[in-house]
Amino acid sequence: MADLKNLTAILLKEFKSDFRNPYVLGGAGLFLLSTLFVCYITVKRINTPAIWVALYWIIMLFTSFNAVAKSFMNESRSRMLYLYTLTGPSHFIAAKMIYHALIMLILSGIAITVYTTFFQIAIGDHFMFYTSVFLGSTGLAIILSLLSTIASKAGNNLTLLAILGLPILLPLLLVTITLMKNAIDGIDLSVQYKYLFVLFGLNLSSLGLSVVLFPYLWRE
Amino acid sequence: MKKLPLSFKIITIILVFYTLTAGLLIDVPALNILNETIRNLFFHVTSWFSMVFLFLASFVYSIKHLRSGSEKDDLLARLFVQVGMVFGTAGMVTGMLWANFTWGSYWVPDPKLNGAAIAMLAYLAYAVLRNSFQDNIQRGKVSAVYNIFAFVMMILFVFILPRMTDSLHPGNGGNPAFSGYDLDNTMRMVFYPATIGWIFLGLWITELRFRMETIKQRMK
Numbered sequence: 001m002a003d004l005k006n007l008t009a010i011l012l013k014e015f016k017s018d019f020r021n022p023y024v025l026g027g028a029g030l031f032l033l034s035t036l037f038v039c040y041i042t043v044k045r046i047n048t049p050a051i052w053v054a055l056y057w058i059i060m061l062f063t064s065f066n067a068v069a070k071s072f073m074n075e076s077r078s079r080m081l082y083l084y085t086l087t088g089p090s091h092f093i094a095a096k097m098i099y100h101a102l103i104m105l106i107l108s109g110i111a112i113t114v115y116t117t118f119f120q121i122a123i124g125d126h127f128m129f130y131t132s133v134f135l136g137s138t139g140l141a142i143i144l145s146l147l148s149t150i151a152s153k154a155g156n157n158l159t160l161l162a163i164l165g166l167p168i169l170l171p172l173l174l175v176t177i178t179l180m181k182n183a184i185d186g187i188d189l190s191v192q193y194k195y196l197f198v199l200f201g202l203n204l205s206s207l208g209l210s211v212v213l214f215p216y217l218w219r220e
Numbered sequence: 221m222k223k224l225p226l227s228f229k230i231i232t233i234i235l236v237f238y239t240l241t242a243g244l245l246i247d248v249p250a251l252n253i254l255n256e257t258i259r260n261l262f263f264h265v266t267s268w269f270s271m272v273f274l275f276l277a278s279f280v281y282s283i284k285h286l287r288s289g290s291e292k293d294d295l296l297a298r299l300f301v302q303v304g305m306v307f308g309t310a311g312m313v314t315g316m317l318w319a320n321f322t323w324g325s326y327w328v329p330d331p332k333l334n335g336a337a338i339a340m341l342a343y344l345a346y347a348v349l350r351n352s353f354q355d356n357i358q359r360g361k362v363s364a365v366y367n368i369f370a371f372v373m374m375i376l377f378v379f380i381l382p383r384m385t386d387s388l389h390p391g392n393g394g395n396p397a398f399s400g401y402d403l404d405n406t407m408r409m410v411f412y413p414a415t416i417g418w419i420f421l422g423l424w425i426t427e428l429r430f431r432m433e434t435i436k437q438r439m440k
Contacts, residue, residue, distance in 0.1 A: 154352040167342035
């Protein structure tokens with residue numbers, strides 16, 4: 001029970017501090033909207049599902065870099081240490097990941113609504129389609145949470161985060177893109193099942209790895 | 221890492237020379253398209269095996285470093301990645317030459333090729349990450365965490381994802397592998413010694429580099 005209490009306390013703190021400085025999240029949201037609009041103006045119409053899905057995930061990839069990376073860079077070192085000693089590092093990273101996942105879900109909710117209105121496409125399997133949006137954006141948030149801590153240890157460098165993040169994120173993106181493309185084509189669940197399984201496993205394993213590895217990072 | 225015994229080095233030399241001579245001289249099954257390029261099995265496939273083995277060693281030493289904090293474990297983790305990258309580059313170059321003769325182009329959009337390229341990028345990012353620290357202890361801890369994360373993702377990328385989609389590689393997507401070509405197992409007579417030989421060579425190089433680095437540190 002104490003675990004849950006600690007988690008919710010950090011989560012609440014994250015929400016409060018972000019609502020007090022809304023420019024961070026607002027910046028990420030505005031970045032997302034501008035990118036979507038630029039894509040709409042330049043591309044206008046997408047007929048092939050493969051390109052439709054690829055463009056969507058490229059937009060989400062860069063939005064996630066903006067949304068997640070800033071979060072660690074805003075925390076001062078002393079305040080981080082204070083929080084760690086209050087709750088323990090595992091709780092801290094778990095709460096951070098849940099928080100980032102929630103933020104990414106809100107952002108991808110906005111993104112998918114705007115994107116489907118700009119670029120209309122017939123979706124074969126709605127349930128799988130939204131599952132891929134859900135799992136893909138939570139996966140981005142989870143993996144980037146640990147990586148942005150690593151990058152922040154090496155001097156708050158956004159370039160470093162991109163270098164570290166892109167190769168690690170690619171398996172996730174590839175599986176998500178396949179799942180989403182198949183969902184648009186309305187491919188049967190018996191084919192989709194293995195992608196769903198791998199995506200789910202990827203999310204869970206990176207969550208587990210982060211919780212195990214973060215305690216070695218926090219003191220540095 | 222202990223000093224390797226003389227017998228280990230003699231075995232390595234014998235195996236590598238055996239691979240170089242027998243690999244180029246034994247009778248191989250005569251097949252269309254592949255022709256003599258089938259001999260690349262002893263050099264290309266074994267390079268990748270050695271690379272994965274060396275990265276696995278680096279992964280193990282990273283875990284050891286996180287548990288012990290010893291600088292030697294960190295040094296070994298770094299050296300195993302460096303030597304593994306040499307074997308990875310060798311695997312990529314031999315593969316590209318082979319692809320040009322068999323598939324007609326140096327690079328084709330194949331899941332295994334992409335996986336290998338991304339794995340190499342992730343380990344290059346590891347080198348960049350290491351160089352962005354001033355402090356030794358911090359560098360060791362943070363890069364060990366990244367190494368563990370990267371290895372898990374590499375396993376996923378090189379071993380699991382290519383099996384989910386068809387690959388042009390022999391052994392995938394209905395293309396027969398070498399066991400299918402060769403009924404009297406002559407190729408196995410070279411393939412297994414070659415794998416062990418290259419892996420031993422990698423260990424030997426790492427051991428020499430380790431001794432060099434420790435002497436360098438002592439001289440400072």
